[in-house]
Amino acid sequence: MGRTIVVTGAYGFLGRHVARCLSKQGHIVLGIGHGEWLQEDWKFWGLSEWKRSDVTLQALKQYAGEPSAIVHCAGSGSVPFSIQDPLADFERTVETTAHVLEYVRTSAPSCRIVYPSSASVYGNAETIPIREVCPTVPISQYGTHKLMAEQMVTSYSRQFGTSAAIVRLFSVYGCGLRKQLLWDACRKFSNNDYVFTGTGNEVRDLLHVEDAATLLMTATEHASPTCPTVNGGSGHGVTVRDVLLHLTSILQTKGVPTFSGTQRTGDPTRYIADTQGSKAWGWLPTRQWAEGVEEYVTWWKRNFL
Amino acid sequence: MGRTIVVTGAYGFLGRHVARCLSKQGHIVLGIGHGEWLQEDWKFWGLSEWKRSDVTLQALKQYAGEPSAIVHCAGSGSVPFSIQDPLADFERTVETTAHVLEYVRTSAPSCRIVYPSSASVYGNAETIPIREVCPTVPISQYGTHKLMAEQMVTSYSRQFGTSAAIVRLFSVYGCGLRKQLLWDACRKFSNNDYVFTGTGNEVRDLLHVEDAATLLMTATEHASPTCPTVNGGSGHGVTVRDVLLHLTSILQTKGVPTFSGTQRTGDPTRYIADTQGSKAWGWLPTRQWAEGVEEYVTWWKRNFL
Numbered sequence: 382m383g384r385t386i387v388v389t390g391a392y393g394f395l396g397r398h399v400a401r402c403l404s405k406q407g408h409i410v411l412g413i414g415h416g417e418w419l420q421e422d423w424k425f426w427g428l429s430e431w432k433r434s435d436v437t438l439q440a441l442k443q444y445a446g447e448p449s450a451i452v453h454c455a456g457s458g459s460v461p462f463s464i465q466d467p468l469a470d471f472e473r474t475v476e477t478t479a480h481v482l483e484y485v486r487t488s489a490p491s492c493r494i495v496y497p498s499s500a501s502v503y504g505n506a507e508t509i510p511i512r513e514v515c516p517t518v519p520i521s522q523y524g525t526h527k528l529m530a531e532q533m534v535t536s537y538s539r540q541f542g543t544s545a546a547i548v549r550l551f552s553v554y555g556c557g558l559r560k561q562l563l564w565d566a567c568r569k570f571s572n573n574d575y576v577f578t579g580t581g582n583e584v585r586d587l588l589h590v591e592d593a594a595t596l597l598m599t600a601t602e603h604a605s606p607t608c609p610t611v612n613g614g615s616g617h618g619v620t621v622r623d624v625l626l627h628l629t630s631i632l633q634t635k636g637v638p639t640f641s642g643t644q645r646t647g648d649p650t651r652y653i654a655d656t657q658g659s660k661a662w663g664w665l666p667t668r669q670w671a672e673g674v675e676e677y678v679t680w681w682k683r684n685f686l
Numbered sequence: 687m688g689r690t691i692v693v694t695g696a697y698g699f700l701g702r703h704v705a706r707c708l709s710k711q712g713h714i715v716l717g718i719g720h721g722e723w724l725q726e727d728w729k730f731w732g733l734s735e736w737k738r739s740d741v742t743l744q745a746l747k748q749y750a751g752e753p754s755a756i757v758h759c760a761g762s763g764s765v766p767f768s769i770q771d772p773l774a775d776f777e778r779t780v781e782t783t784a785h786v787l788e789y790v791r792t793s794a795p796s797c798r799i800v801y802p803s804s805a806s807v808y809g810n811a812e813t814i815p816i817r818e819v820c821p822t823v824p825i826s827q828y829g830t831h832k833l834m835a836e837q838m839v840t841s842y843s844r845q846f847g848t849s850a851a852i853v854r855l856f857s858v859y860g861c862g863l864r865k866q867l868l869w870d871a872c873r874k875f876s877n878n879d880y881v882f883t884g885t886g887n888e889v890r891d892l893l894h895v896e897d898a899a900t901l902l903m904t905a906t907e908h909a910s911p912t913c914p915t916v917n918g919g920s921g922h923g924v925t926v927r928d929v930l931l932h933l934t935s936i937l938q939t940k941g942v943p944t945f946s947g948t949q950r951t952g953d954p955t956r957y958i959a960d961t962q963g964s965k966a967w968g969w970l971p972t973r974q975w976a977e978g979v980e981e982y983v984t985w986w987k988r989n990f991l
Contacts (some may be wrong), residue, residue, distance in 0.1 A: 438773065464845060468743065468788040471838070477783065483773040525841040529834040533776070536830040540769060540951070644843070 383407035387448045388600065389436045390455030391428060393556050395497060395593060396483035396549075399417070399452050401427035412442060414455045415683055436477040444611065450493040450601040453481050456530070459560060460501070462523035464646065471526055473675050478530040482537045488576025493604035494534065494545040495597055498585070500614070500652050502528040502549060509584075510655040513610050515550070520649060531610070538608035546604040548596055551614035554673065555681035562621065563674065566628050566638075567681045575636035576577045581622035584651040586614035589668035599664045614654025627671055631678045632677030656679035688712035688953040692753045692785065693904065694741045696733055700802060700855075700898060704757050706732035707899035718749060719760045723878025725966045741782040743817075746789035755798040755906040758786050761835070764865060765806070768828035769951065776831055783835040787842045797909040799839065800851040800902055802943030805891070805919070805957050807833040807854060812925070815960040818854070818915050825954060836915070842912035853901055856919035856959050857979065861985035867926065868979065870914030871933050871943075872986045873938050880941035883948055886927035887917035892921035894973035904969045919959025930977055936983045 386403050391412030400410045414436055423431040429674040436455045437623025445451070453502040459462055463470035477497065483512040485492045501524030502517045511614040519525045537543040554563055563583070569575065596613050603609055625638040644650070659665075687717025691708050695701040705715045717733040719741060728736040741746040741760045750756070761770060761779040768775035771854055783801065784870045790797045806829030824830045842848040867890070874880065901918050908914055930943040939964030949955070964970075 392773070428703045457716070467845075468784055469785045475784075479773055479780075486772070519841070522841055522843070522845055525837050531781070532830050532834060536827055537772070539825070540772075540827055625764070634858060666808070 382670070383409055384449035385409045385411065385446060387445050387451045388412060388452065389453045390414040391423070391426070391431065392418060393454055393458065395553060395590060396556070397426040397538055398590045398594040399597050402429065402591070402602045406598065406607050411448065413440060421484065425429065436480060437463055438480045438572065441480065442488055444488070447489055448492050450495065450604070451481055451485065452495045452597050452601065453478060454497055456555050457523060460523045460648070462556065467522045467540055470522055474526040475529050481544065482533055486537065486541050491534065491600045492622070493601055494543060495600040495604060496527050496530065496534050496545065496547045497551045497597055498531050498547050499512055499524065499527045500549050500551045500612070500654065502531065503623065505649045506651070509651050510524065510616065510653040511612065512655040515614055517646035521646070527663040535608045536607045538544050542567055542606040544604045544606055546600040546609045547608065547610040548600050548613040550593055551586035551588050551652055553584060553588050553590050553593045554599055555679065556677055558590070563628070563677050567678070567685070570629065570634045571686065572631055574634065575623065576641060577621070577638055577640050578641050578645050579648065580642055581619060581620060581625070581638065581640040583620040583621045583623070583648065585621065585628060586616070586618055586651060586653045587670040589671065589673045592668055594661055598660050603662055608660070611658030611662065612654035612656060613659065614656060615670070616648055616656035617670070618651070618653035620671055623651065624670070624674065631675055688714055689754035690714045690716065690751060690829065692716045692718060692750050692756040694756065694758045694782065695719040696728070696731070696736065696764065697723060698759055700858060700895060701759035702731040703860070703899040704759055704902050705758045707903050708732065711903065716750065716753065718745060736916055738920040741785060743785045743789050750793055750794070753797050755800065755909070756786055756790065757800045757802070757902050757906065758783060759802055762828060762831065765828045765953070767825045768826060768831065772827045775827055776898055779831040780834050781886070782840055784883065785984050787838055787848065790848055791842060793871050798897055798906055799813065800905040801839050801850065801852045802902055803836050803854045804829065804832045805854050805856045805917070805959065807836065810954045811956070814919045814956050815921065815958040816917065817960040818917055820961055834857050840913045840965070843911050847911045849909045849911055850913045850914060850915065851905040853905050853918040854915065855898055856891035856893050858893050858895050858898045858918065859982065861982055863895070864881055867929060868933070868982050871930055872972060872983070872990070875934065875939045876991065878941065880932065880943050881946060882926070882943055883946050883950050884926060884953065885947055886925060886930070886943065886945040888926045889923040889954065890929070890956060891921070891923055891958045892973060892975040892978065897971040897973055901969050902965055904967050908967055914963070916963030916967065917959035917961060918964065919961060920975070921959055921961035923956070923958040924975055924976070929975070929979065932979055933983065936980055
């Protein structure tokens with residue numbers, strides 16, 4: 382039977398996929414956050430209502446009703462942005478989480494919270510694959526803010542018995558994502574630019590956004606005052622070079638990618654998720670990265686070529 | 687030669703002592719924060735100016751001038767308050783720190799930041815005395831927020847080269863403190879109430895507020911982009927029972943303290959600072975706890991008996 386679930390940041394890349402996933406399972410989904418879109422668009426993405434607002438205690442009290450769960454997708458989603466404007470990054474990621482938690486504590490104590498965190502909390506992990514118990518030593522403002530938000534969530538669980546779950550998402554990608562590796566590469570290739578920062582040997586764990594959405598939905602079932610924390614990844618690593626080579630082969634580009642050798646600030650070198658935690662929830666990713674990249678290229682070509 | 691130093695939260699117990707300490711060393715001290723006091727009072731405490739305001743980026747831009755250092759004493763100072771109103775505690779402790787950091791990054795990049803953190807970031811430490819490298823696992827909202835603020839400070843140092851230093855203060859006490867053990871006990875005893883929560887065997891590392899102030903002043907000299915973090919304690923532990931027995935003997939109370947045996951939420955059992963870090967800075971505490979308690983009682987009697 383459907384329940385009412387609030388998705389904050391539902392206009393965003395992750396948020397809209399989460400909303401649609403929940404809606405397909407019969408839930409009533411209320412969206413709140415920033416972004417101007419037409420009713421037909423937010424309805425298409427599964428929202429029953431869309432409230433354009435800051436994610437604050439007051440706004441949640443006014444609009445959230447009595448949801449059974451909140452998936453808190455609002456927040457910054459970019460390491461470069463966190464370096465350009467760290468205070469705004471803090472406000473989007475940490476402050477909104479403080480308000481969501483306080484809303485639940487004061488107005489909806491039985492509501493479950495799912496927090497989509499990020500593998501960036503690990504920084505340069507020493508052991509691969511990365512287990513959830515690994516030290517959290519973020520190397521970017523973005524990762525620091527995600528970790529701070531996590532700490533507040535676990536602190537509310539411990540102190541107030543708030544039911545919560547944290548999912549540390551690895552490299553989420555999919556059609557519609559207008560940033561990060563695939564996006565940057567498609568744009569570069571179309572300008573006959575083949576030079577990338579880094580070495581190409583960086584390892585990423587790519588997770589299709591629809592798989593990320595099903596995992597976050599699963600997390601709503603496992604939220605509890607013990608605040609379980611699981612990785613959200615495929616469990617498989619792929620090098621940036623291999624992703625780009627696959628892209629060039631699909632796009633039949635004239636050049637081949639080359640690498641400057643310089644590491645981008647805040648970019649760790651190797652990320653692969655240990656997925657035992659999410660597997661124990663009965664969740665498995667369904668999409669292979671190579672097929673996901675092909676789908677992405679199709680979307681990109683349709684919209685931008 | 688004196689420099690201009692900003693003390694946020696200068697109206698508070700710690701802040702005013704820091705202000706006076708800096709002023710005595712010839713610095714020009716600007717105070718900003720909440721609290722309504724007479725000019726003769728804030729002048730007495732060493733301030734050249736007092737600006738009553740939230741500690742925000744905008745207020746700092748407007749009033750802080752170009753200080754050589756900021757000692758960021760603003761913030762919540764109470765575990766019980768952090769449980770009653772965790773969002774306000776977050777705003778006072780974490781948000782103000784985000785604004786101070788951003789002010790320095792954008793408007794005063796050569797300004798040093800000293801952050802008075804708290805031993806509460808350690809939670810129930812496994813080894814005593816507690817070294818700065820011990821795991822930080824806070825067990826209260828208050829401790830969580832102090833840790834979050836620390837993480838932002840270290841993150842700014844790493845990312846933007848901000849010169850900073852963190853001092854994790856243990857149990858700071860002294861005349862004028864109207865909360866915590868000595869205050870509660872003096873009030874109870876004057877009401878012939880001798881029952882305390884806890885076991886009495888809790889161990890505290892008491893640091894006189896004037897010693898805390900000299901340590902924070904010393905920290906302004908050691909702030910750097912490596913963001914050194916040191917404990918602020920005496921290095922000596924004393925049980926709550928011994929403190930209370932000393933109090934009863936000074937006050938010549940009729941009863942003796944007894945203990946309920948129940949632990950107060952968020953209160954760790956044993957805290958003693960390892961002081962190698964602060965010693966390496968050439969700082970040493972000058973006050974013994976027994977003498978400090980006597981001074982406190984004198985103050986308390988003069989004002990409240």
